[in-house]
Amino acid sequence: MGMMNITFKQVDAFRAVVSSGSVTGASVILGTSQPAVSRLISDLEKEIGYELFFRVGRQLEPTEEARLLVKEVRQAVTGMSHIKDVAVEIGHFGHARLSIMTSPSFSSYITSELISSFSRICPEVKVKFDIGQDDDTVEWMINQGFDFGMTVSRPTNPTIACHLIDESPLFCIVPKDHRLIEHDIIKPSDLAEEQLISYMANSPVQCELDKLFLQHGIVNDRKYEIRTTSSIRGLVASGLGVSVIGSWFDPKQFMPECVAIPFDSDLKIQAFFFWSTSRPLSPVAREFKRIAEERFKFS
DSSP, X not given: XXXXXXXXXXXXXXXXXXXXXXXXXXXXXXXXXXXXXXXXXXXXXXXXXXXXXXXXXXXXXXXHHHHHHHHHHHHHHHHHHHXXXXXXXXXXXOOOEEEXXXXXXXXXXXXXXXHHHHHHHOTTSEEEXXXXXXXXXXXXXXXXXXXXXXXXXXXXXXXXXXXXXXXXXXXXXXETTOGGGGXXXXXXXXXXXXXXXXEOTTOHHHHHHHHHHHHTTOXXXXXXXXXXXHHHHHHHHTTSOBEEEEOSSOGGGOOTTEEEEEBOOSOXXXXXXXXXXXXXXXXXXXXXXXXXXXXXXXX
């Protein structure tokens, strides 16, 4: 196969059709005509050698190949967006900045604490805090230019320096008027008849939880799959079900609509803090690393 000649316009059109489900919706997103979008998709399919969509009624559904491709496209677009942001800041502002990406588990707890401590010491530094859709995305973005990452699984790339900084026990959260609030500890078997609200199926935490549930004859029907712990808490508070979560919070300071009860399991969520060794850390990144070292006792 010769070298492919894929253009940014084709990639944008592909991403827009996947997001909107139609050529019409994509044309609105891109601010161009429907024939132009159709032509870009057709040219892209000819270039790569397979179809990307099939029609279901008035909607365009991505093929399995398209679903695989769009994951890579989104990562690449995120990387390009970051490069653009950095270029604009250097050209127009030129002042220091720090970039952090975490998996959803850390979006409200550990990272916010570190940023708060850092900003008190370096108030003039701009901070970009992003949340990756999964651990692999976070690891990839650290290699693309973000300063630091935090995930629940240990990065595998040999160019990444990594430290285990914390472990969190699991808690079962239930609505405040739920029958289980009288329990001092929740066992897996206590949840056999409950509607479970889960992390996403590809979450390392949820994979381990599902194994544990199966050992007790509990099959997770995945009616509700949520990416972030804070969103899970919201659904539990609304009375849609119960959940087992692992996160860094004080259960006594939980939202008033929910009750957090220790979960009977040896499982823990680990927190890994890491950065790329393929480039030197900037002065502000070294200061952030120092704060993390003091907080979590690593060096």
